Amino acid sequence: MINFRSYNPTKIIFGKDTYKEIGGILGEYGKKKVLMVYGGRSLKANGVYDQVVHSLEASGILFFELGGVKPNPRLSLVYEGIEIAKREQIDMVLAVGGGSVIDTAKAIAAGYYYEGDVWELYITEAQPEKVLDVGVILTIPAAGSESSDGSVITNEETRMKCSCCTDLFFPKFAVLDPQLCYTLPDSQISAGGADILAHVMERYFVPDDHHDFSDRMCEAAMVSLIENLPKVLKNKQDYEAWCEVMWIGNIAHNGLLGRGKRDDWGSHNIEHQLSAYYDIAHGAGLAIIFPAWMKYVWKEKPEMMEQYALRVWKVCPEGKTREEVILEGISRTEEFYHSIGLKTRLSEVGIDDRDFEKMAEKAVFMGPLGNFKKLYKEDVMEIYRLAL
Amino acid sequence: MINFRSYNPTKIIFGKDTYKEIGGILGEYGKKKVLMVYGGRSLKANGVYDQVVHSLEASGILFFELGGVKPNPRLSLVYEGIEIAKREQIDMVLAVGGGSVIDTAKAIAAGYYYEGDVWELYITEAQPEKVLDVGVILTIPAAGSESSDGSVITNEETRMKCSCCTDLFFPKFAVLDPQLCYTLPDSQISAGGADILAHVMERYFVPDDHHDFSDRMCEAAMVSLIENLPKVLKNKQDYEAWCEVMWIGNIAHNGLLGRGKRDDWGSHNIEHQLSAYYDIAHGAGLAIIFPAWMKYVWKEKPEMMEQYALRVWKVCPEGKTREEVILEGISRTEEFYHSIGLKTRLSEVGIDDRDFEKMAEKAVFMGPLGNFKKLYKEDVMEIYRLAL
Numbered sequence: 001m002i003n004f005r006s007y008n009p010t011k012i013i014f015g016k017d018t019y020k021e022i023g024g025i026l027g028e029y030g031k032k033k034v035l036m037v038y039g040g041r042s043l044k045a046n047g048v049y050d051q052v053v054h055s056l057e058a059s060g061i062l063f064f065e066l067g068g069v070k071p072n073p074r075l076s077l078v079y080e081g082i083e084i085a086k087r088e089q090i091d092m093v094l095a096v097g098g099g100s101v102i103d104t105a106k107a108i109a110a111g112y113y114y115e116g117d118v119w120e121l122y123i124t125e126a127q128p129e130k131v132l133d134v135g136v137i138l139t140i141p142a143a144g145s146e147s148s149d150g151s152v153i154t155n156e157e158t159r160m161k162c163s164c165c166t167d168l169f170f171p172k173f174a175v176l177d178p179q180l181c182y183t184l185p186d187s188q189i190s191a192g193g194a195d196i197l198a199h200v201m202e203r204y205f206v207p208d209d210h211h212d213f214s215d216r217m218c219e220a221a222m223v224s225l226i227e228n229l230p231k232v233l234k235n236k237q238d239y240e241a242w243c244e245v246m247w248i249g250n251i252a253h254n255g256l257l258g259r260g261k262r263d264d265w266g267s268h269n270i271e272h273q274l275s276a277y278y279d280i281a282h283g284a285g286l287a288i289i290f291p292a293w294m295k296y297v298w299k300e301k302p303e304m305m306e307q308y309a310l311r312v313w314k315v316c317p318e319g320k321t322r323e324e325v326i327l328e329g330i331s332r333t334e335e336f337y338h339s340i341g342l343k344t345r346l347s348e349v350g351i352d353d354r355d356f357e358k359m360a361e362k363a364v365f366m367g368p369l370g371n372f373k374k375l376y377k378e379d380v381m382e383i384y385r386l387a388l
Numbered sequence: 389m390i391n392f393r394s395y396n397p398t399k400i401i402f403g404k405d406t407y408k409e410i411g412g413i414l415g416e417y418g419k420k421k422v423l424m425v426y427g428g429r430s431l432k433a434n435g436v437y438d439q440v441v442h443s444l445e446a447s448g449i450l451f452f453e454l455g456g457v458k459p460n461p462r463l464s465l466v467y468e469g470i471e472i473a474k475r476e477q478i479d480m481v482l483a484v485g486g487g488s489v490i491d492t493a494k495a496i497a498a499g500y501y502y503e504g505d506v507w508e509l510y511i512t513e514a515q516p517e518k519v520l521d522v523g524v525i526l527t528i529p530a531a532g533s534e535s536s537d538g539s540v541i542t543n544e545e546t547r548m549k550c551s552c553c554t555d556l557f558f559p560k561f562a563v564l565d566p567q568l569c570y571t572l573p574d575s576q577i578s579a580g581g582a583d584i585l586a587h588v589m590e591r592y593f594v595p596d597d598h599h600d601f602s603d604r605m606c607e608a609a610m611v612s613l614i615e616n617l618p619k620v621l622k623n624k625q626d627y628e629a630w631c632e633v634m635w636i637g638n639i640a641h642n643g644l645l646g647r648g649k650r651d652d653w654g655s656h657n658i659e660h661q662l663s664a665y666y667d668i669a670h671g672a673g674l675a676i677i678f679p680a681w682m683k684y685v686w687k688e689k690p691e692m693m694e695q696y697a698l699r700v701w702k703v704c705p706e707g708k709t710r711e712e713v714i715l716e717g718i719s720r721t722e723e724f725y726h727s728i729g730l731k732t733r734l735s736e737v738g739i740d741d742r743d744f745e746k747m748a749e750k751a752v753f754m755g756p757l758g759n760f761k762k763l764y765k766e767d768v769m770e771i772y773r774l775a776l
Contacts, residue, residue, distance in 0.1 A: 001631040003403025008396070014648065015391025210628040212615065213636050216608030224601040240598040243389040243648065248601050256644075260402065260631065 001210055001260035008254050010147035011173040014247070016239070019137045019177045020051050022094075023059025026135065029172055031092045033062045034135070035085050037105045038096040039069045043139070046183040052096055052137065064088050066108075071282070072154045072161060072275050073100040073107075075119055081108035082118065085132065092133045092172075098192070099143020099152075099282075102136055106151035106169045109134050122153055122162040131166075136174040140184060141246040142192030142283060144199055144253020146174035154276055160362060161276040176250065178242035186233060190340040191283030193229040196249045197222065198286040202265050203258035205297075205304055205372045211261050215307070218257050221248050222312045229340060266370025267293045270380055273359035278351055287342040288349070292387035294330045297373040302326060304372075346387050356384045389598055389648035396642050398535035399561040402635070404627070407525045407565045408439050410482075411447025414523065417560055419480045421450045422523070423473050425493045426484040427457045431527070434571040440484055440525065452476050454496075459670070460542045460549060460663055461488040461495075463507055469496035470506065473520065480521045480560075486580070487531020487540075487670075490524055494539035494557045497522050510541055510550040519554075524562040528572060529634040530580030530671060532587055532641020534562035542664055548750060549664040564638065566630035574621060578728040579671030581617040584637045585610060586674040590653050591646035593685075593692055593760045599649050603695070606645050609636050610700045617728060654758025655681045658768055661747035666739055675730040676737070680775035682718045685761040690714060692760075734775050744772045 013025065026034065036052070043049045056063050066081045085093065085108055095105035109132035111118035120126050136146045145151065149169045154161040181189075204218040225248050231241035251257065270293065271285040298305040306322055309315040309329025317325050334344045343349050360380035369375040375383070401413065414422065424440070431437045444451050454469045473481065473496055483493035497520035499506035508514045524534045533539065537557045542549040569577075592606040613636050619629035639645065658681065659673040686693040694710055697703040697717025705713050722732045731737050748768035757763040763771070 001403070001628065001635070003406065004400075006400040006402065010395075012392075012394040014394065015389070018391060210631065213608060213612040213632050213639075216612055217605055220601060220604030220608050224604055227600065240389065243598065244601050247389070247648065251601075251644075256639075260635065 002208060002262065004259045006255065006259050007167065008147060008170060008256075010170045010254070012147060012176060012250060013173055014176045016177065016179060019048070019175050019180060020055055022052055022137060022175065023055035023057075023061055025173060025175065026056070026061050026092065026094070027059055029092070029133070029135070031061065031133070031135070033088065033090045034092045034094045035064050035066060035081060035088070035090045035108065036094045036096060037066045037069060037081060037101055037108065039101055040067050042183065043096060048096070048139065048180060063094070064090065069097060069101045069104050071100050072279060073104045075153050075155045078104055078107040078111060078118060078153060081105075082111035085112045090132070092135055094135045094137070095171075096137045096139065098138070098140030099145045102134070102143065102145040102171070103151040103153060105134050105136075106131070106145070107153050107164075108132070110151075110164070110168070119153075119155060121164045123160070127166055128164075128168055131168045134169070134171040136171045137180075138174055138176050138246070139180045140188060140192055141181065141249035142195040144196070144249055146171060146176070147250060147254045149255070152272070159276050160365075161272040174250075176246050178239055178246050181232070181242045181246065182236050184236070186341055187281070187284075189229070189233055190342050191281040192249070193225065193245070193283070193340060194287040194337060194342055195283035196225055196245070196252045198267060198283075198290055199252040200225075200257060201290065202268060203261075203263040204308065205264055205301075206261040207301065207371050208261040214257060214260060219311045221252055221257065224248055226312070226336060233340060262371040264370045264372045266372065266375050269363050269369045270375075270383055273363045274351075276362075277355050277359055280349060284342055284349070287337040288344055288346055288387050289383065291330055291334045291337075291344055292383045294333070295386055296379070296383050298326050298330070300373045305329060346384070353385065353388065356381050360384065390596060390650065392647045394643065394647050395555065396535060396558060396644075398558045398642070400535060400564060400638060401561055402564045404565065404567060407436070407563045407568065408443055410440055410525060410563065411443035411445075411449055413561060413563065414444070414449050414480065414482070415447055417480070417521070417523070419449065419521070419523070421476065421478045422480045422482045423452050423454060423469060423476070423478045423496065424482045424484060425454045425457060425469060425489055425496065427489055428455050430571065431484060436484070436527065436568060451482070452478065457485060457489045457492050459488050460667060461492045463541050463543045466492055466495040466499060466506060466541060469493075470499035473500045478520070480523055482523045482525070483559075484525045484527065486526065486528030487533045490522070490531065490533040490559070491539040491541060493522050493524075494519070494533070495541050495552075496520070498539075498552070498556070507541075507543060509552045511548070515554055516556055519556045522557070522559040524559045525568075526562055526564050526634070527568045528576060528580055529569065529637035530583040532584070532637055534559060534564070535638055535642045537643070540660070547664050548753075549660040562638075564634050566627055566634050569620070569630045569634065570624050572624070574729055575669070575672075577617070577621055578730050579669040580637070581613065581633070581671070581728060582675040582725060582730055583671035584633070584640045585613055586655060586671070586678055587640040588613075588645060589678065590656060591649075591651040592696065593652055593689075594649040595689065595759050596649040602645060602648060607699050609640055609645065612636055614700070614724060621728060650759040652758050652760045654760065654763050657751050657757045658763075658771055661751045662739075664750075665743050665747055668737060672730055672737070675725040676732055676734055676775050677771065679718055679722045679725075679732055680771045682721070683774055684767070684771050686714050686718070688761045693717060734772070741773065741776065744769050748772065
């Protein structure tokens with residue numbers, strides 16, 4: 001194990017009807033004036049918006065609104081939020097939504113105090129020194145941003161999707177009520193599941209040795225996700241299965257599973273360019289990129305890919321070479337994506353090779369990607385090609 | 389899953405030579421004057437004391453000392469610490485040791501501000517409103533107190549061993565350097581391992597349903613502990629195996645593994661009376677109590693005990709009844725304790741039934757114990773008898 005620091009101060013408030021107590025929760029933190037950030041239609045259609053507003057009003061919390069957050073959240077909306085936050089002197093940004101909403105809220109929270117252009121925090125080494133408190137009501141288990149230190153924003157003008165990480169980005173609290181997932185469309189459930197799985201895999205496929213307990217925790221998350229995700233797709237009101245998916249989604253990205261080793265993030269960064277160019281959902285993009293990445297890199301550390309095949313997919317090793325076991329593990333991964341309704345090839349979603357070079361260039365803009373295998377522009381292009 | 393809140397703000401600073409940076413770490417937290425609490429001989433014999441003092445001095449940290457903490461830490465020493473802390477107006481209690489040292493430090497931290505007798509916090513519903521910051525350098529992976537919200541103190545006059553839990557007891561940071569374990573005697577390694585295993589089992593054997601991911605994480609901890617503990621007993625300088633044991637020991641008791649269910653703690657409380665009466669090491673006592681507890685309660689939820697036998701001990705179920713599988717799981721547990729040098733019967737450590745009634749009475753002093761099965765005085769006595 002390599003030396004590490006482990007820190008995550010976000011309080012998770014988990015369970016049935018917890019989001020209906022949001023006014024009281026804000027009271028516990030002494031908050032009185034919040035900017036509520038959210039997406040749009042679905043929140044109002046499923047009644048969550050009304051319940052939240054009702055609880056805020058009942059607790060005497062003054063709130064301002066910024067709706068309209070879209071997947072691959074835009075920098076322009078962040079600027080808008082910063083303006084409202086400054087004008088109204090709010091004391092917390094309350095994100096009601098999934099990763100895009102939370103990442104927008106974090107960017108607003110940083111921009112509130114940052115003197116320069118908030119985008120600098122995403123494309124340079126500059127770090128925020130102070131940010132507004134962020135609170136979360138999670139409606140989509142996927143990005144894990146509800147208790148992560150990261151935020152990913154897309155600059156729609158330059159077509160760049162970049163991230164900023166800081167301990168200051170850990171939300172104060174995150175409310176996780178599995179009932180809020182009941183109305184998610186299939187496509188969001190699947191893409192969210194692929195994102196969760198990817199968060200575990202990015203921390204599982206590492207170049208270092210000696211991480212037995214960590215491996216087993218990652219496998220616990222993967223096996224349980226693979227078991228429970230199909231259940232919620234089959235019955236969207238399966239509360240207990242949603243509990244598992246939502247809790248796994250949280251643990252998958254709160255930092256725990258990556259301690260003591262250098263996690264990868266190659267696939268994530270390769271995908272970010274894909275969804276910046278084509279506006280494909282991040283999770284859907286990951287289902288395409290990850291198998292291609294596996295095929296490209298497995299020889300770097302075949303014992304790790306073999307363990308994955310054996311323990312997660314229970315591939316029977318008898319009469320097979322190590323390579324065959326590994327390739328079966330990869331194809332089982334692809335089959336799983338298909339079984340939950342995702343595509344695993346760029347050609348299946350109508351993407352050809354015309355932008356590969358530009359995307360690869362942007363992907364490695366800050367330096368080579370990944371740790372399992374260091375990836376340069378040519379490697380990234382090859383992975384895009386393998387994903388065709 | 390039942391509703392829960394998950395919160396643990398302790399920063400873990402893990403790895404080789406981390407404890408040598410203690411002065412700098414205290415500086416990060418703005419601390420200038422600390423009370424250093426520790427045990428005694430071993431810390432000075434193995435050179436850790438000198439290294440810590442050197443780092444404190446090099447960083448200009450003023451420090452006072454309270455040595456002499458013993459297993460089953462005494463209330464009288466807590467009073468002594470509170471007196472020093474108040475007299476010297478310290479700004480942090482720095483625990484350098486294992487669970488007993490850390491629990492003493494927490495009690496001192498609470499007593500510093502509490503207006504009444506600090507013991508009230510352990511035997512009544514009274515809760516501290518403010519406590520001094522606590523920092524930790526961990527030298528024995530066992531109690532998990534380095535990032536837990538609890539403290540257990542023994543009142544040597546009344547022979548009562550009681551606990552106090554509050555969010556305020558989470559240490560600010562805990563430094564975990566596996567090298568500090570190299571000089572532990574076998575008996576402490578074994579007892580510590582049994583304590584870690586018990587922390588997982590108390591959270592694994594629960595009365596509730598639907599906790600698949602949590603079960604698998606518990607199993608990850610148990611399987612990996614069972615694999616790595618014998619390694620460090622065989623080679624005390626096996627750094628990587630110590631990393632696993634120390635990291636498992638931390639996760640086992642930081643709260644994570646018990647989320648969404650009502651954990652048990654029956655065996656812990658039954659053992660506390662045992663070590664209060666006989667001054668047996670807590671972990672050594674747990675190795676005796678846990679198998680007896682399992683034998684007494686397994687029928688409450690046989691499917692859980694069966695899963696334990698199958699997944700943790702890989703008991704082969706072919707041709708066996710469920711009861712046989714379960715009993716094999718329990719006897720494999722006993723065998724494991726034996727293999728690491730622990731006794732599993734009271735008679736083996738020279739304890740007879742003369743104090744069973746008094747101990748059982750004190751064990752249920754605050755009400756019946758446990759959740760997997762509610763245990764009253766008669767049940768506790770029966771478990772002591774099964775452990776004979």
